[in-house]
Amino acid sequence: METTLIILKPDAVQRGLTGKIISRFEDKGLQVVGMKLMQISQQLAATHYEAHKERPFYPGLVKFMTSSPVVVMAIRGNGAIGIARNMMGATFGSKANPGTIRGDFGVSNSFNLIHGSDSPEAAERELKLFFGAGEVLNWSRAGEVWVYDMSGGKAE
Numbered sequence: 001m002e003t004t005l006i007i008l009k010p011d012a013v014q015r016g017l018t019g020k021i022i023s024r025f026e027d028k029g030l031q032v033v034g035m036k037l038m039q040i041s042q043q044l045a046a047t048h049y050e051a052h053k054e055r056p057f058y059p060g061l062v063k064f065m066t067s068s069p070v071v072v073m074a075i076r077g078n079g080a081i082g083i084a085r086n087m088m089g090a091t092f093g094s095k096a097n098p099g100t101i102r103g104d105f106g107v108s109n110s111f112n113l114i115h116g117s118d119s120p121e122a123a124e125r126e127l128k129l130f131f132g133a134g135e136v137l138n139w140s141r142a143g144e145v146w147v148y149d150m151s152g153g154k155a156e
């Protein structure tokens with residue numbers, strides 16, 4: 001099972017879209033194992049986006065991400081990192097396909113509603129940045145056996 005970091009960005013919270021977006025992950029069958037509303041500090045935004053430090057959009061990105069509360073989520077499932085990225089769609093709503101979160105809920109070339117880790121290495125790093133010890137819960141879903149085929153002893 002993979003766990004990925006999802007951030008519902010300030011525009012998603014301000015536009016009242018968090019419930020709809022969370023529902024998409026639940027409907028898909030992915031499991032929410034961590035979730036909180038928080039305001040991202042300058043320091044945390046800088047660390048999280050350090051790979052983009054030299055990009056022209058970086059100052060605006062940090063300003064946007066720290067401007068208003070976000071919802072951070074840890075989401076788990078087989079292949080959860082790639083599944084979540086596909087559900088998010090292309091980086092901007094103007095280009096993202098219908099049926100994706102960015103494609104269905106946004107039109108901007110800057111505000112884009114959601115972040116998702118793009119690799120197992122990124123997920124591990126980012127989950128540690130946003131969740132402290134004990135904030136990601138290993139809990140059993142009652143309906144797990146109808147989400148995955150468990151007959152072979154593992155989730156398929």
Ligand code: IDP
Pocket residue numbers: 052057061090091109110112114115116118
């Ligand atoms: P991703 O979120 O789809 O992985 P990245 O290219 O990794 O996209 O960029 C990280 C974030 O930086 C984007 O989600 C978006 O918020 C912001 N960003 C990327 N490119 C631009 C741009 O050209 N203008 C404004 N913001 C941008």
Ligand code: MG
Pocket residue numbers: 118
């Ligand atoms: Mg990225």
